[in-house]
Amino acid sequence: xxxxxxxxxxxxxxxxxxxxxGMSGWLDLRPNFVAPGFREHSDDIDLIHWGPxxxxxxxxxxxxxxxxxxxxxxxxxSSRAAAAPPDEPPAPGSMGLSIKRLAVPAGTRxxxxxxxxxxxxxxxxxxxxxxxxxxxxxxxxxxxEVHRYMPGVRYVNAVAGQPVRRWQFYSPTDxxxxxxxxxxxxxxxxxxxxxxxxxxxxxxxTVATTWFPDGAQHLIYNESDDKLNWMPLSLTVNLETRSYxxxxxxxRRFSFPDGAHPTLAPAYNDIxxxxxxxxxxxxxxxxxxxxxxxxxxxxxxxxERS
Amino acid sequence: xxxxxxxxxxxxxxxxTAVETHPYECGWADEAIFFVxxxxxxxxxxxxxxxxxxxxxxxxxxxxxxxxxxxxxxxRVAHFGGFLRMVGTAVDTEARPVxxxxxxxLALKG
Numbered sequence: 001x002x003x004x005x006x007x008x009x010x011x012x013x014x015x016x017x018x019x020x021x022g023m024s025g026w027l028d029l030r031p032n033f034v035a036p037g038f039r040e041h042s043d044d045i046d047l048i049h050w051g052p053x054x055x056x057x058x059x060x061x062x063x064x065x066x067x068x069x070x071x072x073x074x075x076x077x078s079s080r081a082a083a084a085p086p087d088e089p090p091a092p093g094s095m096g097l098s099i100k101r102l103a104v105p106a107g108t109r110x111x112x113x114x115x116x117x118x119x120x121x122x123x124x125x126x127x128x129x130x131x132x133x134x135x136x137x138x139x140x141x142x143x144x145e146v147h148r149y150m151p152g153v154r155y156v157n158a159v160a161g162q163p164v165r166r167w168q169f170y171s172p173t174d175x176x177x178x179x180x181x182x183x184x185x186x187x188x189x190x191x192x193x194x195x196x197x198x199x200x201x202x203x204x205x206t207v208a209t210t211w212f213p214d215g216a217q218h219l220i221y222n223e224s225d226d227k228l229n230w231m232p233l234s235l236t237v238n239l240e241t242r243s244y245x246x247x248x249x250x251x252r253r254f255s256f257p258d259g260a261h262p263t264l265a266p267a268y269n270d271i272x273x274x275x276x277x278x279x280x281x282x283x284x285x286x287x288x289x290x291x292x293x294x295x296x297x298x299x300x301x302x303x304e305r306s
Numbered sequence: 307x308x309x310x311x312x313x314x315x316x317x318x319x320x321x322x323t324a325v326e327t328h329p330y331e332c333g334w335a336d337e338a339i340f341f342v343x344x345x346x347x348x349x350x351x352x353x354x355x356x357x358x359x360x361x362x363x364x365x366x367x368x369x370x371x372x373x374x375x376x377x378x379x380x381x382r383v384a385h386f387g388g389f390l391r392m393v394g395t396a397v398d399t400e401a402r403p404v405x406x407x408x409x410x411x412l413a414l415k416g
Binding site: 028056061073076123 | 318329
């Protein structure tokens with residue numbers, strides 16, 4: 001594990017991914033290509049053109065190579081140069097998402113995902129692009145014997161070019177499956193894949209998000225599109241209660257309302273016990289934006305003393 | 307052991323005019339292969355692509371490798387610095403530009 005002092009893992013470190021050693025199992029989040037002709041299983045919205053994940057040295061035109069918090073490479077999650085208005089479904093290519101697919105070890109009570117992050121607009125024009133980044137975030141796809149659920153946090157940085165700078169978390173929705181999928185009577189259950197399903201609103205919220213009461217935070221974008229600062233982020237989820245436990249980012253520790261949890265959807269077939277963390281970034285304009293992620297540490301606490 | 311990664315840089319992506327694949331950062335790799343697959347190309351349509359390199363992912367220069375195809379094809383690239391992409395156009399039998407849908411898979415090793 002690199003940059004150890006930034007991390008505060010639970011007793012059992014499941015993986016510690018240093019991107020100086022490769023992609024470490026992180027790849028683009030894409031749909032299931034199980035329809036005839038290897039087509040995607042549903043076409044509610046365009047899920048196949050998100051921007052690709054890559055290993056980045058964070059190299060820029062005027063500053064040269066930034067490197068990572070320790071070493072050269074980080075994971076770069078990029079959108080394409082596309083965005084829809086904030087109250088519409090995401091436009092094709094307007095997001096970038098990277099996933100790692102694991103499974104919950106026996107007896108796990110809590111899971112923590114930690115990373116160092118930075119976010120940038122592509123320096124393809126003069127000026128400062130901070131308000132071209134709509135949002136970025138982290139969620140974890142989990143399923144036990146009863147429920148599939150996706151706890152996660154999302155930093156709404158700017159909406160329609162206006163700064164927001166506020167954190168929200170994924171929370172229960174009572175819309176129907178059809179409403180959740182933008183009117184398509186399809187396969188998806190309400191609350192699943194909140195990063196792109198569920199009606200969006202003009203203020204940057206969705207039908208399955210709740211603003212943290214104390215969630216305003218000015219993160220370090222820095223003063224130029226080619227300068228980045230590595231900021232620690234940590235999300236802890238209680239698997240016994242399927243609820244949020246703790247969220248830390250930068251110098252702040254955000255409080256969840258008591259018992260806060262995401263939508264608890266019915267279990268899906270053949271994925272019981274999955275542990276899939278996902279990082280994502282969203283563009284607010286027709287400009288590529290990126291989320292840089294350095295070492296990711298995923299840790300767990302079990303019922304047994306370690 | 308070397309690191310290996312294949313990125314599906316473009317998946318069934320339609321380009322109405324010029325093809326420009328997403329800027330892909332891959333300075334860690336020593337060698338690359340672009341696998342290009344066209345979808346539902348009208349008979350007689352030809353797709354001509356060029357490999358480009360860049361110091362920053364924004365300012366691009368021709369690398370010198372070219373690929374012309376009517377179905378699928380690949381090119382090998384090495385010593386390419388930090389960023390790679392492919393650009394080009396599809397033309398019909400009368401050399402008029404036409405839309406094209408492609409999948410581009412970039413296999414990297416280093």
